[in-house]
Amino acid sequence: MAKAKSAFVCTECGAEYRKWQGQCSSCNEWNTLSEIRLASARPGSGSSGSGRGGYAGDLSRDVVDLSNVDLSEVPRLSSTFNEFDRVLGGGLVPGSAVLLGGNPGAGKSTLLLQTACKLAQQRRILYVTGEESLSQVAMRAHRLQLPTNGLKMLAETSVETILAVAEREKPEILVIDSIQTMHLEDISSAPGGVAQVRESAAALTRFAKQTNTVLLLVGHVTKDGTLAGPKVLEHMIDASLLLEGSADSRFRTLRGQKNRFGAVNELGVFAMLEQGLKEVKNPSAIFLSRQEEQAPGSLVMVVWEGTRPILVEVQALVDESALGNPRRVAVGVDQNRLAMLLAVLNRHGGLFTGDQDVFLNVVGGVKVLETSADLAVLLAVVSSLQNRALPKELVVFGEVGLSGEIRPVPSGQERIAEAAKHGFLRAIVPRANAPKQSPKGMEVIAVDKLSDALEAL
Known part of the structure; x- marks a missing residue:
């Protein structure tokens, strides 16, 4: 042998x-x-055959010109959640592998169990749990008042056994909870190790591609908030989603970090209730739950998440520092960018904050990843520094350059229209984003420099 x-x-x-x-x-x-x-190599794939270099591969596949490739729309399966479908780019694609990560208690298993129970009424679903017993999953489904008939369950961690059962059951959707508990018999390392996670994910993804099955993987995260396991895991799958949410908030945000079938950085918002996760159809209304009396340092900005604008509130607190090195704390925005913006404010706005502690917070736990929040951050800092409240009907967006210029941002017209829809009467925007005709009842103030924005206040 x-x-x-x-x-x-x-x-x-x-x-x-x-x-x-x-x-x-x-x-x-x-x-x-x-x-x-x-x-071992499969028969017929070795070097004993004919052909150049002794290769005897499958010659039945023909080379196809790119212009002749069929452009018909890829069929998608709805997850029964509009917010989930939005982040996925329109729904689940047959043959795709989707990785769902998040902190413990964020609701990963709850979201997938709700999706699986609802889809099982019309489609074949196989839910594989490696972390919980079947009775634990059944109790959760009963507590959430979900329909349990039709959902096939399997408590197993061996990938070989799971693939054998999947071959027999032929599910349309295969859920693995979680990939860190799976193991292959040929690998001697413990489950959760780099080798086990990589090879287990590769075997499951290969099965999904060959059988046109939707593969949903649950992934753990590290203490830094990144997906645990080798980086090659994120390269194998088609979509990488991250479910975020603090323990003291009932809202959860689902953000797409990688998606081969849709837009990246798409955001879906859910609320954790007694009946499980419920989608929030109008996120701006939730993030704008402001007090009746306007306080200094509070301002509304328009951020662009994936394919839609969202209005969120940013709060700044500037206080005299009792330390030799003033603090710069930012929650929801990049702390290094805050330090850079404060330097621009000193140089081109004439306001010195070198002896002040500056605290910044984006309300609702939203993480702003784009530069359109620059102008709103600076104006909120100025409002707190001078202890003067800004008008409640004011909305601001725009990128601030190092020379104090206000740069345009993408989808400026849609941002202004979203603000007008929520009743805002005044907007400070970059001049290049100013519409030719302002929305009815709204005053749009176009600015070129930071000094112009400060004068407009």
Whole structure:
């Protein structure tokens, strides 16, 4: 018999070696190499056949010109949640692999169980749980008052067994909760290691592509908030989603970090209730739950999330510092960008904050990843610094450059229309984003420089 081929894989970084060694050369960790057996080549794929270089591959596939590729719309399956479908780009695509990550308690299993129970009334679903028993899942479904008939359940962590059951059941959607608990018999490392996560995900993704099955994977996150496991895991799958939410808030945000079938950075908003996750159809109305009396340092800005504008409130607090090194704390925006904007405010706005503590917060737990919040952040800081409240009907957006200029942002017309729809009467925007005709009942103030914006207040 031919000797089985093997390789040694680092359980920390996933690097491969032909022979065992005490230290991994890639991550410099000790005693992290574990042996895995490599699958033997299939008959007919070796070098004994004819052809150039002795290759005898499958020659039945023809090369196709790009202009002749069928452009028919890929069929999608609705997840029964409009917000979930929005983040996915329109729904679940057959043969795709979707990775859903999030902190413990964010609602990953709840969201997928709700989706699976509702879809099981019309489609074949196989829900595989590796972290909970079947009775625990059944109790959660009963507590959430979900329809349980028709949903096929399996409590298993062996990938070989799961694939065998999937071959027999032939599900349209396969849910794996979670990928960190799965393991292959050929890999000697513990479940959750780099080698196990990588090879298990590769085997499940291969099955999904070959059988045109929707694969939904639950993934853990590290203490830094990033997906646990090797980075190659995010390259294997088609869509990477992150479910975020603080423990003291009942709202959850689902953000798309990678999507081969839709827009990236799309945002879906859910509310965690006793009956599970409920989608929020108008996120701006929730993030704008402001007090009747306007306070200094509070301002509304329009951010663009994926394919829609959302109005959120930013709050700033500027206070005299009792320390030699004043603090700069930002929640919801990049702290380094806040420091840069304060320098622009000093240089081009004539307002010095070097001896002040500056605290910034985006209400509702929203993380602003774009630069359209620059102008709103600076005006909120100025409002708190001078202890003067800004008008409640004012909305602001725009990027601030290092020379004090106000740069335009994408989709400016749609942002202004969204603000007008929510009853705002005045807007300070970059001049290039100003419409030719302002919405009815709304005054649009176009500015070119930071000094113009400060004068407009």
